[in-house]
Amino acid sequence: QNTQNYCLVIFGAKGDLARRKLLPALYHLEKLKKLNNHFRIIGVARATWNKHDYLLIVKKSLQHFLNEKINDLIWKNLSVRFDFCNLDVTELHQFSQLKKIICNTNSLIINYFATPSNLFEPICAGLTSIQLNSMNSRIIIEKPIGNSLYTSNLINEKIGQYFQESQIFRIDHYLGKETLLNLPYLRFSNSILYNIWNKENIDHIQITLSEKVGIEGRWNYFNQTGQIRDMVQNHLLQILTIITMSQPNNLTADNIRNEKVKILKSLRYMENQNFNKNIVIGQYKHGLFNGKILPGYTQENKITECSNIETFVAIKMFIDNMQWKNVPFYVRTGKRLSKKSSKIVLVFKKPINNLFNHVAQLSNKLIIRIEPNEGFELEIFNKVPQVTHKNILFNTKFNFSYDQSFPNYKLIGAYERLLLECINGNQSLFVRRDEIEESWKWIDSIILLLKNNNIILHKYQSGSNGPSSAKDLIEVDNRFWI
Ligand code: BG6
Numbered sequence: 001q002n003t004q005n006y007c008l009v010i011f012g013a014k015g016d017l018a019r020r021k022l023l024p025a026l027y028h029l030e031k032l033k034k035l036n037n038h039f040r041i042i043g044v045a046r047a048t049w050n051k052h053d054y055l056l057i058v059k060k061s062l063q064h065f066l067n068e069k070i071n072d073l074i075w076k077n078l079s080v081r082f083d084f085c086n087l088d089v090t091e092l093h094q095f096s097q098l099k100k101i102i103c104n105t106n107s108l109i110i111n112y113f114a115t116p117s118n119l120f121e122p123i124c125a126g127l128t129s130i131q132l133n134s135m136n137s138r139i140i141i142e143k144p145i146g147n148s149l150y151t152s153n154l155i156n157e158k159i160g161q162y163f164q165e166s167q168i169f170r171i172d173h174y175l176g177k178e179t180l181l182n183l184p185y186l187r188f189s190n191s192i193l194y195n196i197w198n199k200e201n202i203d204h205i206q207i208t209l210s211e212k213v214g215i216e217g218r219w220n221y222f223n224q225t226g227q228i229r230d231m232v233q234n235h236l237l238q239i240l241t242i243i244t245m246s247q248p249n250n251l252t253a254d255n256i257r258n259e260k261v262k263i264l265k266s267l268r269y270m271e272n273q274n275f276n277k278n279i280v281i282g283q284y285k286h287g288l289f290n291g292k293i294l295p296g297y298t299q300e301n302k303i304t305e306c307s308n309i310e311t312f313v314a315i316k317m318f319i320d321n322m323q324w325k326n327v328p329f330y331v332r333t334g335k336r337l338s339k340k341s342s343k344i345v346l347v348f349k350k351p352i353n354n355l356f357n358h359v360a361q362l363s364n365k366l367i368i369r370i371e372p373n374e375g376f377e378l379e380i381f382n383k384v385p386q387v388t389h390k391n392i393l394f395n396t397k398f399n400f401s402y403d404q405s406f407p408n409y410k411l412i413g414a415y416e417r418l419l420l421e422c423i424n425g426n427q428s429l430f431v432r433r434d435e436i437e438e439s440w441k442w443i444d445s446i447i448l449l450l451k452n453n454n455i456i457l458h459k460y461q462s463g464s465n466g467p468s469s470a471k472d473l474i475e476v477d478n479r480f481w482i
Contacts (some may be wrong), residue, residue, distance in 0.1 A: 005038040005107035006423060009098070011089060011123055012114035013043030013054070016218070018140060019061035023174075025415035031071070032079040032412070034420060042101055043085070044081045054084035080139055095126035102132075109137045110422055117145060117155050124162035133162050140169045140422055143234050147225060148447075149440035153376070156433050167424045170431040172235045174235040174295065176414030176421070178402065179370045181429070183242050184251065186368075186376070193366075194247075196348070199327045203363060204479055206345040207239055209333040209370075213340075214284065214462070215311070219301040226309045228281075228450075230335045233443045236266065238431070239370075240331070243344055244324055244458055253428035257435060264438035268318040277476075280469045282312035282457065284336040287462030294336070294462045300476075310334045310458055314470040330474050330481070336462040340388060342370035345482045354394060356381075374411060375401035 008026075009017050029035050043054050058079070062070055068142055070075055085098045101110065109132060113120055120141060127133050140426055141159070146152030158166060174180060187197055195203070215222040222230065232361035241260035248255035271280055285296035297311050298304055311333030318326065348364040365379040377400070381393040423428050449455075474481055 003041075004036070005104055007040045007042060007102055007104075007107045007109045008419075009042045009044060009102070009109060009111045009300050010114055010395075011044045011112065011119070011133040014045040014047060014057070015114055017114040018043070018112075018206065019057075020065050020259045020404075021415050022112065022419075023058055023061050023229070024066045025413060025419060027066055027070075027074065027078060027428070028413060028416050029419065031074050032416075034416075035310060039081060040083065040107075041081045042098070044085045044087050044089070044098065045088055046088050047084075049084055049086065051082065051084050055079055055082055060084060089115070089122045089126055092122075092126055095130045098126075099130040099132070106136065106424070110140060111137065111418075112140045113194075114142060117141075120155055121158040124159055128162045133167075135164075135167065138164055138167050138169060138416075138422060138425075139367055142171050144225060144229060145170060145436055146440070147229055149437060149444050152436055152440050156436070157454070160433075165433060166427070168433075169418075169427065170436065171418055172234050172238050172431050173418065174238055174370075174430045175431070176417040177370055178411045179374045179376070180239065180242055181417075183368070184248075184256070187243075187246050188341045198323050199325055201348055202327055203347045204330060204477075204482055205234060205243065205348045206474075207329065207331040207343075208237075208345075208371060208481070209236060209342045210237060210337040210465075211333070211335045211340060214335065214336045215297070215300055216414070217275050217300075223301075223305075223307055223309050223365055227311050227313050227333055227335065228446060229457075232313060232315070232331070233439050234414075234431075236331055237439045237442075239251075239344065240319075244319055244321065247344070251428065253426065253430075254432075257432045258427050260319070261432070261434050261438055263319060264435060264442065266319045266321040266324075267438075267442045268320050269442065269445050270317075270449060272449065272453060273453075275453050276318045276455055279446070279455060279471070280312075280314045280467060280473050281310035281450070281455055282334065282458040282460045282467035282470070283307070283309065284334075284462045285463065287336070287461045289336065289463040296459075297336075310457060311469070312337075312458075312460060312466045314466070314473050316473060328391070328477065329477075330479070332466065332470055332481070335462075338463055338465055341373065344368040344370070347479070347482070367482065369401075373403065374402055375399065375403075375405075379482070430474075 010022060012018055026041060085101050085103050087094045087097055111127060113123055119176045127137065187193055241263045244263050245259035247282050248259045283297050286294060286299065298307050314330070314332035317329045317331065346366040350362050354362065362381065366376060368376040378398045379395050382396050382397070384394050418429060458469050459465045469480065
C-alpha cells in the first residue's frame with residue numbers, strides 16, 4: 001500500500017468542469033480503489049459553505065453527472081476525503097486559509113485549475129505566497145490555454161514565473177482515451193503496419209470528431225471560441241500528431257513530445273488563393289433531434305443573437321515532411337450532428353497494376369474507433385465464394401474491440417487516467433508548452449484567413465451530418481468521407 005500523502009486541490013470547485021468531469025472521475029477512482037487512504041480532496045471556491053454544505057453539492061453533482069446510481073459504501077469512503085476552502089483567489093492574503101486546511105505541506109499537492117484562465121496567475125501567486133510552488137506541488141491546467149498564440153504565451157509566461165515546466169500538466173482529455181494511448185503500440189510494434197505507415201502506401205487519412213451535443217449552455221465561452229479553437233486546436237491536432245509522428249527513441253515524455261512538435265512545425269500553411277477550397281465552416285440551425293425540436297445555435301442564449309461563430313468545420317490539410325509529403329488529411333468536427341463518433345480512417349493506395357480495376361473503391365482501410373465501441377477494424381478484400389468468372393470481390397472486416405477482447409475489463413475514463421498519470425508524474429500524456437504554441441500558430445493563420453476571405457458560414461440542420469459542402473471538399477478529389 002502506497003503511504004504517500006496526496007492532496008488534490010480543486011480551484012473552481014463550483015464550476016461546470018469540476019462538477020461534470022472531475023467529481024465523477026474521483027468517484028470512479030474510489031470505486032476502482034485507486035486512491036490510497038492518504039488521498040484528500042479540497043474544493044476551493046468563493047462561497048460561505050462549510051464542509052457539510054460542500055458535500056451536499058458534491059453529492060448532487062454526482063447524482064446529476066454520474067451515469068450510475070451512487071453506491072453508499074463508495075460514497076462513504078469518498079466523502080471523508082473532502083474538505084472545503086472559501087477563498088477568493090484574487091485576494092492573496094486569503095491563501096493562508098488554504099494552507100491551514102492542507103496542514104501537511106509535505107504531501108504531494110496537485111492543484112487543479114478548473115477556472116477561467118484569467119485566474120491562473122492569481123492562483124499561482126497565491127500558491128507561491130504559501131510556499132506551495134515547491135517541487136512537491138504540481139498544477140493541472142485545462143484548455144483553453146488562451147485563444148491565440150499571443151494570449152496563450154501570456155498565460156504560459158505568467159505560470160512559468162511560478163512553476164517549472166516539469167510541474168505543469170496541461171490537460172487534453174483526448175490523450176487519456178484508451179484508443180489514442182494504444183496508437184504508438186499499434187503503429188510501432190506491428191511490422192505490417194509500421195512498414196506501410198507512410199506516403200508510399202497511404203492515399204489519405206480522415207479524422208472525424210462528430211458530436212451529438214450542442215454547446216451545453218456554454219454560450220459565453222463558445223461564442224468567443226468556435227469549433228476550430230474548441231476542438232481543432234487541441235484534440236484534433238493532438239490526434240493528428242499521434243498518428244503521424246515518427247517513432248520516438250523511447251516512450252519518455254520528452255521524446256514523444258519532441259516528435260509531436262516536429263509534426264506541428266511541418267503543418268502546411270494555407271494561402272489566400274486556395275483557402276476556400278480547403279475549408280468549410282457551418283453553424284447548426286434548429287432541427288428535429290431524437291424526436292425533439294432543438295433550437296439553432298443562435299437561439300442557444302436566452303435571447304436570439306446574431307453570430308458568425310462556427311459549430312462545424314472541415315479542413316483539408318497537409319504535413320510537409322518526408323513521410324507525409326502530399327498525403328491529404330481531411331478532418332472534420334461539429335456539434336449537433338447525427339451521432340457521437342470519433343474516428344481515424346487510413347485509406348490505403350490501390351495496388352499498382354491492379355487486376356481488379358473494374359471494382360470501384362478498391363482501397364483497404366484501417367478504421368480506428370476512438371469512441372464509441374473503442375477498437376479498430378481493417379477492411380480487406382476477398383473473393384465471393386463460388387463466383388469465379390467475374391472476379392467479384394467482397395470487403396471483409398477484421399475487427400478488434402476492447403469490449404469483446406476484454407469483456408471483464410471496463411475501460412478507465414480519460415479524466416480518471418490523467419489524474420492518475422499526474423499523480424505518478426508522467427507528463428507524456430500532457431501537452432508541452434511548445435506543442436501549444438505551434439498549434440496556435442497554425443490555428444491563428446486559419447482564423448486570419450477566415451476573416452480575410454469572407455468564407456460562407458453554411459447553416460446545417462441539427463441532427464444532420466453537417467453542411468453538404470463538406471462532402472464537396474473531399475469529393476472534388478474523388479474521395480469520400482467514411
Ligand atoms: C471539450 C470541448 O474539450 O471536448 C467540448 O470543450 C466538447 O465542446 C468536448 O464537447 C468533447 O469531448 P468528448 O470526450 O465528449 O469527445
